[in-house]
Amino acid sequence: MALIYAGSLLPELDMAERxxxxxxxxxxEETPRHISHDGGSQEQGMGYLQFxxxxxxxxxxxLDHRQAPxxxxxxxxxxxxxxxxxxxxxxxxxxxxxxxxxxxxxxxxPYMHFGRPHKPHFPGLTTFHLSGYSIIRGRMQDKAIFDxxxxxxxxxxxxxxxxxxxLFLQVGSCDVLIDPGTYTCTGNEEWRTYFRSTRAHxxxxxxxxxxxxxxxxxxxxxxxxxxxxxxxxxxxxxxxVIARHYGYKAxxxxxxxxxxxxxxxxSWMIWDWLTGTGTHHVELNWHLGCRPIPVEGGYRLxxxxxxxxxxVEGGTSTLCEGSVQPVGGWxxxxxxxxxxxxxxxxxxxxSIPHEFMTRLRFV
Numbered sequence: 213m214a215l216i217y218a219g220s221l222l223p224e225l226d227m228a229e230r231x232x233x234x235x236x237x238x239x240x241e242e243t244p245r246h247i248s249h250d251g252g253s254q255e256q257g258m259g260y261l262q263f264x265x266x267x268x269x270x271x272x273x274x275l276d277h278r279q280a281p282x283x284x285x286x287x288x289x290x291x292x293x294x295x296x297x298x299x300x301x302x303x304x305x306x307x308x309x310x311x312x313x314x315x316x317x318x319x320x321x322p323y324m325h326f327g328r329p330h331k332p333h334f335p336g337l338t339t340f341h342l343s344g345y346s347i348i349r350g351r352m353q354d355k356a357i358f359d360x361x362x363x364x365x366x367x368x369x370x371x372x373x374x375x376x377x378x379l380f381l382q383v384g385s386c387d388v389l390i391d392p393g394t395y396t397c398t399g400n401e402e403w404r405t406y407f408r409s410t411r412a413h414x415x416x417x418x419x420x421x422x423x424x425x426x427x428x429x430x431x432x433x434x435x436x437x438x439x440x441x442x443x444x445x446x447x448x449x450x451x452x453v454i455a456r457h458y459g460y461k462a463x464x465x466x467x468x469x470x471x472x473x474x475x476x477x478x479s480w481m482i483w484d485w486l487t488g489t490g491t492h493h494v495e496l497n498w499h500l501g502c503r504p505i506p507v508e509g510g511y512r513l514x515x516x517x518x519x520x521x522x523x524v525e526g527g528t529s530t531l532c533e534g535s536v537q538p539v540g541g542w543x544x545x546x547x548x549x550x551x552x553x554x555x556x557x558x559x560x561x562x563s564i565p566h567e568f569m570t571r572l573r574f575v
């Protein structure tokens with residue numbers, strides 16, 4: 213972007229023509245490495261993708277204003293990115309979920325960006341196969357995002373989080389199951405380790421290990437593979453998506469399969485199936501954006517017109533909020549800031565195979 217701007221706006225300089233040509237070349241050559249064909253980011257971070265969208269928009273605006281040629285595939289990529297992000301935006305305030313590294317990133321200003329105009333969304337299933345996300349929209353203004361994508365961009369996977377098969381759920385303007393965010397990239401080591409760990413996401417950990425291995429604050433090794441196994445949407449509105457990851461296969465001999473099922477008008481079921489051999493400590497975490505009230509058989513979640521009941525089978529449930537020994541029950545809404553949240557932790561120690569069954573339904 214800088215080369216194209218310099219070459220376009222400073223034509224009197226000797227290198228201007230070369231800068232402009234090289235900028236065009238880099239944009240065309242490097243875009244496929246960073247942007248999937250369905251519009252998602254190879255970095256697996258929504259904030260960084262928003263930042264890239266602004267950069268593409270600035271280049272296209274400049275070249276169009278100067279009536280300069282624009283490669284058609286770059287224009288198409290820009291359109292795909294905006295369509296991709298529009299599917300994830302909060303219908304209330306236009307914000308993006310805090311998936312992967314980064315927060316609300318903008319190239320110039322949050323008031324100068326190149327988002328798609330808001331369009332209405334209808335109940336149903338949208339899957340981005342290459343980027344690894346499925347969005348399930350229900351009939352009660354409920355929306356789930358199921359993350360079955362890769363760790364990030366090779367070879368260092370710098371901006372990815374160990375969040376394979378994580379699930380995020382929103383009902384109306386209320387967050388139910390959240391991604392705790394990033395908090396810091398190069399600050400306190402303990403907090404950096406936690407916020408990018410598997411334990412800090414709505415998925416399952418085995419024997420206290422992450423799905424991949426953290427190599428310092430800005431790299432991963434032994435990245436996990438994921439596989440979208442099955443998806444179905446019936447005429448009656450029932451939606452099912454099943455995916456698997458292999459992050460624990462080589463180290464522990466355990467594979468994690470998760471199924472997410474929605475049934476109208478507002479019933480959700482999440483089934484976690486751990487296969488393998490041996491005895492293991494298995495931990496399921498649900499990071500909550502609303503306060504749970506213990507009731508018979510589960511938890512009633514506050515903040516809804518109709519009572520929303522959360523139940524989990526398959527282990528011993530405890531609530532954690534703002535813990536530091538060990539770290540747990542925290543979220544970050546902005547870089548460098550953190551606040552306590554309630555995390556529902558479900559523990560099981562014993563032989564594998566094992567399953568958890570989580571249900572959320574209005575009663």
